[in-house]
Structures are given as C-alpha cells and as structure tokens.
Amino acid sequence: MPIPESGAFSEPSQGPLVEARGLSHERDGRRVMHIGDWHLAAGAHALLLGPSGSGKTTFINIVTGLLTPSHGSIRIAGQEMSALPPAGRDALRRQTIGLVFQTLRLIPALSVTANLALAQKLALGRVDTAEIERLIGRVGLAHRAQARPRQLSQGEGQRAAIARALVTRPRLVVADEPTSALDDRNAAAMIDLMFEAADTTGATLLVATHDGRIAPRFANRLDLVAPAAGVAS
Ligand SMILES: Nc1ncnc2c1ncn2[C@@H]1O[C@H](COP(=O)(O)OP(=O)(O)OP(=O)(O)O)[C@@H](O)[C@H]1O
Ligand SMILES: [Mg+2]
Numbered sequence: 001m002p003i004p005e006s007g008a009f010s011e012p013s014q015g016p017l018v019e020a021r022g023l024s025h026e027r028d029g030r031r032v033m034h035i036g037d038w039h040l041a042a043g044a045h046a047l048l049l050g051p052s053g054s055g056k057t058t059f060i061n062i063v064t065g066l067l068t069p070s071h072g073s074i075r076i077a078g079q080e081m082s083a084l085p086p087a088g089r090d091a092l093r094r095q096t097i098g099l100v101f102q103t104l105r106l107i108p109a110l111s112v113t114a115n116l117a118l119a120q121k122l123a124l125g126r127v128d129t130a131e132i133e134r135l136i137g138r139v140g141l142a143h144r145a146q147a148r149p150r151q152l153s154q155g156e157g158q159r160a161a162i163a164r165a166l167v168t169r170p171r172l173v174v175a176d177e178p179t180s181a182l183d184d185r186n187a188a189a190m191i192d193l194m195f196e197a198a199d200t201t202g203a204t205l206l207v208a209t210h211d212g213r214i215a216p217r218f219a220n221r222l223d224l225v226a227p228a229a230g231v232a233s
Contacts, residue, residue: 050224065089098165
C-alpha cells in the first residue's frame, strides 16, 4: 500500500473520485458525447477509448471543469464540478487534477522549469525546486530545462506537459493522448512514469488514447462510441 507524501493533496473524500450521472453533451443540437452513469474509484486507473470524434476530449473538458455538460452532472472528489462558479472550478482543478492537454498548452513565454514552477505555485502555493528538477530529469529533459515550449520537439513538449501534470502531486491525473507523439521507448517510459507517480502519491489515472501500445497497462476501460455509430438515449 503506497503511503502518500504529506501536504501533496487534500484529504481523500468518501466515494468515487470521479462520478458521472446521466452525462452527455450536445453541440449545435448534435450529441457529441454520451457517458451516462459512470464512476472512477480512487486507484482504479482507467483508459478512455474511442475513435476520433467520439467525445474523449469533450469528456475530459467536462471532468476538468473547462466545459459545462448539456445533460447530467459530474462530481470530482465529492464536489459537483459543474455547479461551482468559475473560480471554484479553477480551484478544484488546480488542487485535485493534473491535466495533460491534447494540445499541451504549455505557457510559451516560460521555460520548461518555469512552467512547472508556476503550476506548483498555483496549486500548492509554493515551489519545490528539487521536485521540479527530479521530474524534468525523469522525463529526459534535463538538457532542455531552460528551453521555451516552441523550442521543443512535439515529443519533448509532450514529456514536459506530463511532468507539469505530475509536479503538483494531484489526486487525479487526466491525460488526453499523452503518448501520441512519442516513439515506443518514450511512450513506455511516460506510462511507467505516470504509474510510478500514481504509486508514490496515490494518484488515479484517467488517460484518453488511441495508442494500442499503452492500452494493456490499464485494467479499467471506458469506451466511447462515435455518434455516427448511433448512440441510443
Ligand atoms: N468547439 C466545437 N464546436 C462544435 N463541435 C465541436 C467542437 N469541438 C469538438 N466538436 C465536435 O465534437 C465531437 C467530439 O469531439 P472531441 O474533440 O471530444 O473528440 P475526440 O474523441 O477527442 O477526438 P480525437 O480522437 O480526434 O481527439 C466531434 O464531432 C467534434 O467535431
Ligand atoms: Mg481529442
């Protein structure tokens, strides 16, 4: 049983870490994502699968409070994300979730090191330089620590974004296609790192992917169906 390090995240709440009820989303009158009822227990690392356009990123945006679902609700660590005001959603996301965006969204004006430091400052109110250096080394970017995001290759950027998501020691790590630009060796290493972080800090992983290389590592799956395949209400 891994022992969480102190001060890294708030007290675990009772019940599932993520709980969707009757969840679906429409855009322009068209259903683009349907989950219904689903939950993710703490420690039950899950893979989010589905073809392009099936709503993986839409679901991740709802889980992380960046998008309000058109139907149903989502609870994160017992708090109803979509019922919170914007500032409350930001706080819940920062304190509870480490997010790897499909489009990375590293801050262009900041170095890799400074991107990680800002994430820590916003989530924890302090900067842990040793932890930043450790993680940057762990993703193989020690030699690129002072580089700006636009100076990185796509795969280096993906590794930096994974390090940024883990540096706050979040309870929930949500990653959208985190290995799509990585070669086999780096893809395996990044999944190893996410599982290592989960073991060390007690984090739970929710990873959207098309990447068949990483799928066997996860016991739980949530399969989304493309709307064209006809999802019943
Ligand atoms: N801003 C938007 N306005 C209208 N439709 C959108 C918007 N963003 C996404 N969609 C549509 O919503 C559906 C789900 O998109 P989403 O990005 O969630 O899919 P995805 O499963 O993440 O796909 P991919 O594997 O290609 O990343 C798609 O049909 C997409 O065209
Ligand atoms: Mg997507």
